[in-house]
Each structure stands twice: as structure tokens, then as C-alpha cells.
Amino acid sequence: QETLLQVRNLKKYFPVKAGILQRTVGHVKAVDDISFHVNKGETLGIVGESGCGKSTMGRSLIRLYEPTEGNVLFDGTDITNLSERELRPIIRRKMQMIFQDPYASLNPRKSLGSTLNEPLLAHKLYSSKKERDEKIKDLLNVVGLHSSSMNYYPHEFSGGQRQRIGIARALVLNPELIIADEAVSALDVSIQSQIINLLEDLQSTFNLTYIFISHDLSVVRHIADRVGVMYLGKLVELANKNDLYAEPLHPYTQALLSAVPVIRNTGVQQKERIVLKGDIPSPANQPPGCVFHTRCPAKMKICETQIPEFKEVKPNHLIACHLYQ
Ligand code: SF4
Ligand code: MG
DSSP states (O other), X not given: OOEEEEEXXXXXXXXXXXXXXXXXXXXXXXXXXXEEEEETTOEEEEEOOTTSSHHHHHHHHTTSSOOSEEXXXXXXXXXXXXXXXXXXXXXXXXXEEEOSOGGGGSOTTSOHHXXXXXXXXXXXXXXXXXXXXXXXXXXXXXXXXOGGGGGOXXXXXXXXXXXXXXXXXXXXXXXXXXXXXXXXXXXXXXXXXXXXXXXHHHHHHHTOEEEEEESOHHHHHHHOXXXXXXXXXXXXXXXXXXXXXXXXXXXXXXXXHXXXXXXXXXXXXXXXXXXXXXXXXXXXXXXXXXXXXXXXXXXXXXXXXXXXXXXXXXXXXXXXXXXXX
């Protein structure tokens, strides 16, 4: 399997400022020393509760946020130190994002045709307006919209149609990697499955690679090949989907999954629910040692001081926990 994206020790810290002088008094460690890779053509799911840093990580991968430290290699090229001019042909074309609310990023005064025309013009992909219009019409059909939608404005579309527009915009420059951040979370369940089916069709048609970020474990289970679990800025577990859902190893993953009903041939089964004590600590005030130790049912003495290494404990199953080291 070929690797498309290699992420090494990625960190994104935001300074916390206080007082009249706005001195930096600490850091929010939104993404804290994360490493993983994504294979060409696969879907890597990233799950975790809100505030765990998964969106920040997605944005840092494509330099919508500047990483504080670490490296991101896209197809072998380290993109972390490239200038904006050098980034254009790589990140701005080959790596695209789909957001939860595409409406927020659409210009209400621009027709869909002119919104989709902009990136084509900017990247000089076609020389004539006629060619660009053809491309846009094709694209609209590909995402399940009528070509006449070109002439409509964002407010004239439904939520599901707007997400199709978000997908069309992500596809217009023929990307290789798409990062979807809660892309179906705001949609009704029936529309959700239409959009997920569309994403799956597009993946096989265009040989796309996805990073699918969601708090919804059932949706991720449906679409992902491998799944990574984040907690408080850390990647705590990463495995093939079936291994992760059938036999989660990290105590945090076990708790997360215990809340999701499992559908089997014999009917819906509810595992015994593991209720975690306490709240997620503030990412500005990460606990020392294992970040999960303040809530972990299996905590040991070592967990309070030593950060567990993120490592492979079974084939293709990585985990950061002292229970397995
Ligand atoms: Fe729990 Fe310790 Fe494992 Fe952290 S390292 S998940 S505290 S057992
Ligand atoms: Mg988020």
C-alpha cells in the first residue's frame, strides 16, 4: 500500500494570554505530538469528543493553521516549511476540506457557477469560459445537482444540497486528499446517508483519499477503513476499523464505544456502558503523564507521571497506554 500522507510529531499549541499586558501564561495543546499515516485511496476516520483537537488537527494538516512543530509529508514532500507560493499547486489543489456548514463559507451574493469558477480561474486550469462552464456542469451532475443550479444562489439550496455544493467545491481542482470535518453532522439522518453514499461513490470514481473527522462513531464505522481516537490533543488509539470496534484496547476507546449500540444479526445489543468519572480537563491544563489518567478506570501509579508511548501492540493496532507496554 502506498502512503499518501505521513504525519510526524505534529503539534499545534495556542498561546493563552492574560492580564492587561496580555502576557502568554500558558498554552492550549490542541494537537500534541501526533503521528500517523494515511494510505492512498483509504478513509481514515478520526473520532473523539468535541474539543479533543480533531478539527484543529485537520486544519493543521493543510496549513489552514500553522503547525507549532512536526512535519506533514504529502506524497513524500514535506509541506510544513513551504512558502505560500510553493503550497499553491500542492495544498491548495490536491488537499481540500469539507466543513460542517458549507453555507458559512459560501458568498451569498455569488451564484454557484461563479463560486465554482473562481478556483478554476485562479489556478488557470482551463483557458476558456466555455471549458470552465462545461467542467462545472459535469461536476454538478457528479455530485447530484442539476447543471442549471449554476445560476442559483446559496440561500436557494437545502442543507443537503449545500453539502453537495461543498463537495463540488472541494472537487473542482481534482484533489487527491479530502478532509471532511463533521461533514454530515448537521444533516438529517436520511440526508446523511445520501451524502455518505455520494462520498463513497466519488472515492472510487476519482481514487480519493479521505480523512473523515466526526464525533459520531456510527457514521465513522460505516465509512472508515481505519480509525484513530483522539483525547485531549493526543492520538490514543489507531487500528483497522473492525479491530477497533470489535476489540478496543485503550480504556478511553472502550468507554466511548460502550455508549454505542451494536447491531448484530441477532438484533441490537447494548454493551455494558462504561461511565467515566469527571469532566474532560481543559486542554490549557493537560494532566501530566497519561492525559487520560484523571478519568481512567484502569489507572496505575506510573500513569500519573509517565507519558505512554504511542506504539504498535498488535499488527496495525497502535495504542498509547501503560497497560500494554
Ligand atoms: Fe489509563 Fe494508564 Fe492507560 Fe492512561 S496509561 S489509559 S491512565 S491505564
Ligand atoms: Mg470540531
